[in-house]
Amino acid sequence: xxxxxxxxxxxxxxxxxxxxxxxxxxxxxxxxxxxxxxxxxxxxxxxxxxxxxxxxxxxxxxxxxxxxxxxxxxxxxxxxxxxxxxxxxxxxxxxxxxxxxxxxxxxxxxxxxxxxxxxxxxxxxxxxxxxxxxxxxxxxxxxxxxxxxxxxxxxxxxxxxxxxxxxxxxxxxxxxxxxxxxxxxxxxxxxxxxxxxxxxxxxxxxxxxxxxxxxxxxxxxxxxxxxxxxxxxxxxxxxxxxxxxxxxxxxxxxxxxxxxxxxxxxxxxxxxxxxxxxxxxxxxxxxxxxxxxxxxxxxxxxxxxxxxxxxx
Numbered sequence: 379x380x381x382x383x384x385x386x387x388x389x390x391x392x393x394x395x396x397x398x399x400x401x402x403x404x405x406x407x408x409x410x411x412x413x414x415x416x417x418x419x420x421x422x423x424x425x426x427x428x429x430x431x432x433x434x435x436x437x438x439x440x441x442x443x444x445x446x447x448x449x450x451x452x453x454x455x456x457x458x459x460x461x462x463x464x465x466x467x468x469x470x471x472x473x474x475x476x477x478x479x480x481x482x483x484x485x486x487x488x489x490x491x492x493x494x495x496x497x498x499x500x501x502x503x504x505x506x507x508x509x510x511x512x513x514x515x516x517x518x519x520x521x522x523x524x525x526x527x528x529x530x531x532x533x534x535x536x537x538x539x540x541x542x543x544x545x546x547x548x549x550x551x552x553x554x555x556x557x558x559x560x561x562x563x564x565x566x567x568x569x570x571x572x573x574x575x576x577x578x579x580x581x582x583x584x585x586x587x588x589x590x591x592x593x594x595x596x597x598x599x600x601x602x603x604x605x606x607x608x609x610x611x612x613x614x615x616x617x618x619x620x621x622x623x624x625x626x627x628x629x630x631x632x633x634x635x636x637x638x639x640x641x642x643x644x645x646x647x648x649x650x651x652x653x654x655x656x657x658x659x660x661x662x663x664x665x666x667x668x669x670x671x672x673x674x675x676x677x678x679x680x681x682x683x684x685x686x687x688x689x690x
Contacts, residue, residue, distance in 0.1 A: 381413035381632040387644055399647045399663055402486035407598045408494050411554065413626055414633035414667065416643040420456050422634045424672055425449035452672075456636045457510050459493070460664040461485045467657040482661055488604040489663065495603035497669065498556070498610060498622070510668040513556075513622050517679035519615075524679040531616035533686035534564060536574065543595055545678035548625035553595040556622040558610035560685055562599045565590060568688040595623065612685055620681045630676035636666035 382390075384400045391397055404410045415422070431447040463485045465478040500512030517524050523545055527538040539555070546553055557565075569575035569590075583589040583596065590597040600609040612619045624631050638646035650660040671677060 381415040414635045456666045463661045464658040491604040542680040547675035551625045551627035
């Protein structure tokens with residue numbers, strides 16, 4: 379099945395409670411653009427291209443060259459993500475259902491920020507082996523898809539931005555740049571500078587919202603995680619940060635999601651009711667998910683960026 383964003387999946391969901399949770403998760407730029415592919419079982423197995431077969435012209439009575447490509451078998455395991463939301467039954471009696479709705483809203487915000495954080499900074503080995511590897515772990519400094527903005531540390535460079543975008547194979551999708559708010563502000567300042575801003579524009583996205591673009595690439599901005607820590611902070615070597623270029627879609631970079639308790643796929647939210655052991659009302663949100671990079675050139679990283687004004 380084609381990978382669908384949360385917005386696209388809403389047309390397939392009839393449960394109002396689950397729809398409300400999906401709507402809350404879509405309030406950030408990153409979770410709104412990630413498409414998710416449905417998978418059966420607990421993992422998704424795929425083949426990542428290693429070497430393509432040869433293809434060439436031939437003359438009459440000649441044979442086509444006999445060659446086959448090679449691929450690397452890969453697999454991504456689904457992770458269990460969710461939240462149990464409990465409200466004291468006496469609060470419901472005294473203050474009405476609004477008391478529980480507030481707890482649910484808080485949980486959804488925490489989940490949204492957590493997904494964004496893990497998508498960038500997730501590390502399966504530490505400190506939490508229960509989640510999936512994020513872009514930072516998948517694109518370490520020294521890998522072929524990681525570009526150095528400066529040999530050690532330097533101001534963000536538009537020339538390096540161009541090199542970063544060229545490292546991503548987006549066909550037939552759309553390239554996006556994932557940046558922290560500081561870099562977005564620096565791009566805004568560069569846009570006002572005639573010598574720098576010629577390739578930076580504000581254009582409407584698919585919802586009509588004015589969005590920043592650098593050339594062909596939409597700018598996606600991250601903020602803080604559920605612990606109020608900056609997701610793309612200047613915490614790398616020499617007090618630097620990294621930005622990422624991605625191409626989302628089938629055969630590129632996407633999320634994967636498994637079946638839920640209703641027999642469908644994706645996120646599920648339901649009321650369990652009042653607990654027997656404690657006087658609390660329980661709502662449960664569950665999502666079996668992970669991320670997959672089927673094309674090794676579907677994402678790239680630009681490292682060694684300091685918090686300074688953009689240069690050409």
